[in-house]
Amino acid sequence: xxxxxxxxxxxxxxxxxxxxxxxxxxxxxxxxxxxxxxxxxxxxxxxxxxxxxxxxxxxxxxxxxxxxxxxxxxxxxxxxxxxxxxxxxxxxxxxxxxxxxxxxxxxxxxxxxxxxxxxxxxxxxxxxxxxxxxxxxxxxxxxxxxxxxxxxxxxxxxxxxxxxxxxxxxxxxxxxxxxxxxxxxxxxxxxxxxxxxxxxxxxxxxxxxxxxxxxxxxxxxxxxxxxxxxxxxxxxxxxxxxxxxx
Amino acid sequence: xxxxxxxxxxxxxxxxxxxxxxxxxxxxxxxxxxxxxxxxxxxxxxxxxxxxxxxxxxxxxxxxxxxxxxxxxxxxxxxxxxxxxxxxxxxxxxxxxxxxxxxxxxxxxxxxxxxxxxxxxxxxxxxxxxxxxxxxxxxxxxxxxxxxxxxxxxxxxxxxxxxxxxxxxxxxxxxxxxxxxxxxxxxxxxxxxxxxxxxxxxxxxxxxxxxxxxxxxxxxxxxxxxxxxxxxxxxxxxxxxxxxxxxxxxxxxxxxxxxxxxxxxxxxxxxxxxxxxxxxxxxxxxxxxxxxxxxxxxxxxxxxxxxxxxxxxxxxxxxxxxxxxxxxxxxxxxxxxxxxxxxxxxxxxxxxxxxxxxxxxx
Amino acid sequence: xxxxxxxxxxxxxxxxxxxxxxxxxxxxxxxxxxxxxxxxxxxxxxxxxxxxxxxxxxxxxxxxxxxxxxxxxxxxxxxxxxxxxxxxxxxxxxxxxxxxxxxxxxxxxxxxxxxxxxxxxxxxxxxxxxxxxxxxxxxxxxxxxxxxxxxxxxxxxxxxxxxxxxxxxxxxxxxxxxxxxxxxxxxxxxxxxxx
Numbered sequence: 001x002x003x004x005x006x007x008x009x010x011x012x013x014x015x016x017x018x019x020x021x022x023x024x025x026x027x028x029x030x031x032x033x034x035x036x037x038x039x040x041x042x043x044x045x046x047x048x049x050x051x052x053x054x055x056x057x058x059x060x061x062x063x064x065x066x067x068x069x070x071x072x073x074x075x076x077x078x079x080x081x082x083x084x085x086x087x088x089x090x091x092x093x094x095x096x097x098x099x100x101x102x103x104x105x106x107x108x109x110x111x112x113x114x115x116x117x118x119x120x121x122x123x124x125x126x127x128x129x130x131x132x133x134x135x136x137x138x139x140x141x142x143x144x145x146x147x148x149x150x151x152x153x154x155x156x157x158x159x160x161x162x163x164x165x166x167x168x169x170x171x172x173x174x175x176x177x178x179x180x181x182x183x184x185x186x187x188x189x190x191x192x193x194x195x196x197x198x199x200x201x202x203x204x205x206x207x208x209x210x211x212x213x214x215x216x217x218x219x220x221x222x223x224x225x226x227x228x229x230x231x232x233x234x235x236x237x238x239x240x241x242x243x244x245x246x
Numbered sequence: 247x248x249x250x251x252x253x254x255x256x257x258x259x260x261x262x263x264x265x266x267x268x269x270x271x272x273x274x275x276x277x278x279x280x281x282x283x284x285x286x287x288x289x290x291x292x293x294x295x296x297x298x299x300x301x302x303x304x305x306x307x308x309x310x311x312x313x314x315x316x317x318x319x320x321x322x323x324x325x326x327x328x329x330x331x332x333x334x335x336x337x338x339x340x341x342x343x344x345x346x347x348x349x350x351x352x353x354x355x356x357x358x359x360x361x362x363x364x365x366x367x368x369x370x371x372x373x374x375x376x377x378x379x380x381x382x383x384x385x386x387x388x389x390x391x392x393x394x395x396x397x398x399x400x401x402x403x404x405x406x407x408x409x410x411x412x413x414x415x416x417x418x419x420x421x422x423x424x425x426x427x428x429x430x431x432x433x434x435x436x437x438x439x440x441x442x443x444x445x446x447x448x449x450x451x452x453x454x455x456x457x458x459x460x461x462x463x464x465x466x467x468x469x470x471x472x473x474x475x476x477x478x479x480x481x482x483x484x485x486x487x488x489x490x491x492x493x494x495x496x497x498x499x500x501x502x503x504x505x506x507x508x509x510x511x512x513x514x515x516x517x518x519x520x521x522x523x524x525x526x527x528x529x530x531x532x533x534x535x536x537x538x539x540x541x542x543x544x545x546x547x548x549x550x551x552x553x554x555x556x557x558x559x560x561x562x563x564x565x566x567x568x569x570x571x572x573x574x575x576x577x578x579x580x581x582x583x584x585x586x587x588x589x590x591x592x593x594x595x596x597x598x599x600x601x602x603x604x605x606x607x608x
Numbered sequence: 609x610x611x612x613x614x615x616x617x618x619x620x621x622x623x624x625x626x627x628x629x630x631x632x633x634x635x636x637x638x639x640x641x642x643x644x645x646x647x648x649x650x651x652x653x654x655x656x657x658x659x660x661x662x663x664x665x666x667x668x669x670x671x672x673x674x675x676x677x678x679x680x681x682x683x684x685x686x687x688x689x690x691x692x693x694x695x696x697x698x699x700x701x702x703x704x705x706x707x708x709x710x711x712x713x714x715x716x717x718x719x720x721x722x723x724x725x726x727x728x729x730x731x732x733x734x735x736x737x738x739x740x741x742x743x744x745x746x747x748x749x750x751x752x753x754x755x756x757x758x759x760x761x762x763x764x765x766x767x768x769x770x771x772x773x774x775x776x777x778x779x780x781x782x783x784x785x786x787x788x789x790x791x792x793x794x795x796x797x798x799x800x801x802x803x
Binding site for chain 3: 011012013015016034035036037038039068071072074075078079081086087088089090091092093095106109
C-alpha cells in the first residue's frame with residue numbers, strides 16, 4: 001500500500017516558513033499546526049482539499065458551502081461569547097494544484113489540549129489492560145470519571161452540536177464545527193446526536209452505555225433538550241422501522 | 247464441508263454450491279447459477295410476479311447447480327437460504343424450497359442475512375480482510391464496519407435505496423430493464439457531460455435519495471424527456487451529435503443520467519470516506535448490484551488512493567444477488583455450530599445487518 | 609519612530625508590507641486630493657485610524673487584501689484600495705472608502721504600502737512619506753491604537769452594537785476579555801466578507 005502523502009497546500013500556505021505540520025487527516029479536512037498572522041502565536045489551519053473523485057463543479061460548490069458554514073458558525077459563537085477557536089482568516093476558493101483549484105481553508109486560533117475522542121480511546125485501552133486488576137470500587141470510580149467527562153461534553157455541545165470535535169483541558173472547548181448544522185431545528189440536532197451515538201457505538205463498543213451520561217449533560221444545560229431528545233427517538237427508529245426494500 | 251446456498255430476496259433467483267475443504271484449503275465455488283426476472287421498460291417488478299418466477303425456476307436451478315458441481319445430495323452438509331431482508335413473497339418462495347429440501351434430504355437449515363452474505367462473499371473473493379463495506383443495491387444502501395462480533399451500520403439511506411432511485415429514474419426515461427436498469431443508465435451517462443444542479447443530501451453518515459429522485463424526475467418532465475416517444479426523439483438528438491457542442495444547450499437524457507450518477511455516487515463515496523476516517527481503515531469493499539457500476543468504482547478508487555488505501559470490488563457474478571454468497575456466509579456460521587431450526591425458519595422482510603452475531607470473526 | 613516593514617506570515621517574502629501610523633495629521637485634505645486625482649506617487653492605503661481597534665485588526669485586513677491580490681481576485685483598482693475595502697464587512701466598495709478611508713477631517717492616519725515591485729523599498733517609501741505627510745509618526749501597536757480608536761463607530765460599522773463595550777468596566781481583566789471578544793468578532797467579519 002502506498003504511503004499516504006497529503007495533497008499540496010493551497011495558496012498562500014505553499015509559501016509558509018516553516019511549513020505547516022499535518023496533525024490529522026479527517027474524511028474531509030486536514031488539520032495543520034502553523035502560525036497565526038502574528039509569527040509568535042500558533043494557529044490551527046483547517047484545509048478542505050479538493051476531492052478529485054467528484055465533478056469539479058459539484059466539488060467547488062460543496063467545499064465552499066461547507067467551509068463557509070463552518071466559518072460563519074465560529075464567528076456567530078464568538079459573538080455570543082461561546083468558547084470556540086476564533087476565525088482568523090478564510091478562503092473558500094484556495095488556489096493550487098494542477099487544476100488551479102486547491103480547496104478551501106480556514107485559519108483559526110490554536111487551543112492546546114487533548115481531543116476528547118483521544119482521551120476516550122486511551123481510557124478504553126487502559127481499562128482493557130487493567131480492569132482485571134481493579135477492584136469493584138476502583139472500577140466504579142474509573143467509570144464515574146469518564147461518565148463525568150461525557151456529561152460535560154454533552155453540556156458543551158448543547159447549544160451547538162458538534163460530534164467528537166471537542167477538546168478537553170479541564171474545561172471542554174468545541175474545536176470542530178465541521179458537521180455542526182447551525183440549525184435550530186429539532187430534526188437537525190437530533191440527527192447530529194444520532195450520528196454521534198452511532199459513532200460512539202461503532203468505534204467504542206464498550207462505551208455505548210456512556211452515551212446516556214452525555215445525554216444527561218445535554219438535558220441539563222440546554223432548555224430545548226426535551227423536544228430534541230424526543231425527536232432523537234424518532235430518528236433512532238427510522239433506520240430500524242424502515243423496510244429495507246426501498 | 248459442502249453447502250447449497252439459495253437466494254431469492256429480489257428479482258433474481260440464485261443457487262450456489264460452496265466447498266470448504268476439510269484440510270483448511272481455500273474455499274471453492276463449485277457452482278453459481280442464476281435466473282433474473284425482467285420487467286418491460288417503464289415498469290418495475292411486482293412481488294407476486296417475482297415469486298411466481300422464482301417458484302418456476304428454483305428446482306431447475308438446484309438440479310443444474312448439482313450437475314455443474316459434480317456432487318450428489320449425499321455430499322451436501324447444509325442448506326443455506328436467505329432469511330431476509332427482501333421482498334416478502336419472493337423470500338417465502340425460496341424459503342419453502344429450502345425447508346422442503348432440508349426435510350427431504352435430512353440436512354440442517356441455515357438462515358442467512360442477505361447483507362452479511364454479500365459482505366462475506368466480497369471478503370472471500372477480494373481478500374480484503376477488514377474493510378469498510380459499502381453495500382449498495384436496489385433495496386439497500388449501507389456503510390458497514392466490523393466491530394466486536396457485529397457488522398455495524400455506520401451510515402445508511404434515510405429513505406429509498408440508491409439502486410431504487412436509479413431503477414425508478416430508468417422507468418421515467420423508459421430505459422430498458424435488461425440486463426438491469428442501472429447498467430443502461432451507466433451506458434447512457436457516458437454520452438452526457440452537462441451537470442445539472444440536483445440536491446445533494448448527506449447528513450452525518452447518512453444520506454437520502456428521495457428528494458434527488460423527485461428533482462431529476464421533475465426535470466425530465468419539464469424538459470419533455472419522460473416517456474417512450476420522448477426517449478426515441480432524445481436518442482436521435484444524442485446520436486446526431488447535435489447536443490454535443492454547446493455546453494449551455496438543453497440537457498439530454500444522457501446529461502440527466504450523468505448528473506444523477508455524479509451526484510449520488512459522490513454522496514456514497516463521501517459517507518464511505520467518513521466511515522473510513524472514523525474507524526481508521528484504508529480498505530473499502532463495494533458489494534451489492536450497484537457495486538458493479540464502473541463510475542462508482544472509479545470514484546471510490548480515487549478517494550481510496552488519496553487516502554493511501556485501496557478499493558475492492560467484485561464483478562457481476564458476485565456483486566449482483568447470487569446463491570453462492572448465501573452458501574459462503576451460511577457455511578461460516580454452520581462451522582461455529584449455528585443452525586436454524588424449522589420452527590424459526592420463517593423469513594423476514596426486515597432483518598438488520600447488525601442483528602447477526604458474527605461468531606466466525608475475531 | 610520609523611516606517612515599519614512587516615513580513616506577514618504565509619505570504620511570499622517578495623511581498624513585504626510597509627506600515628506607518630501618524631497622529632495629528634495636518635494635510636489630510638491634500639492627501640485625499642492626491643488619491644482622488646489618481647496621483648500614482650500617492651498609491652497608498654490611507655485609513656482613518658480611528659476605525660482601527662488594534663494592530664491585529666489592521667493586520668487581518670491587510671492580509672486579506674494581499675492574499676486576494678496574490679490570487680488575482682481584487683474587487684477594487686489595486687491592492688492598496690483593496691486594503692481599505694478589506695476593513696469593510698460588506699461588499700460596498702464606495703461605502704468602505706467613506707467609512708474607513710481618509711477624510712478631510714482625519715487626524716490619525718494609518719498608511720500602508722505593499723512592495724508590489726522591487727523599486728518600491730522601505731527607504732523609498734520612508735523618504736516619500738517624510739516629504740508628504742505632515743504629522744507625527746508613532747508606533748503601530750495596539751496600545752497606541754487604543755488611544756485613537758472610536759469603539760462605538762467601529763461597532764456600528766460592523767453591526768456589533770449588541771456586544772459590550774470595553775472601557776465601561778472597572779475590572780481590568782474583564783475589560784480585556786470584552787475587548788478581545790470585539791476584536792475577534794471584527795476578524796471574523798473581515799474573513800467572511802463576500803462569503
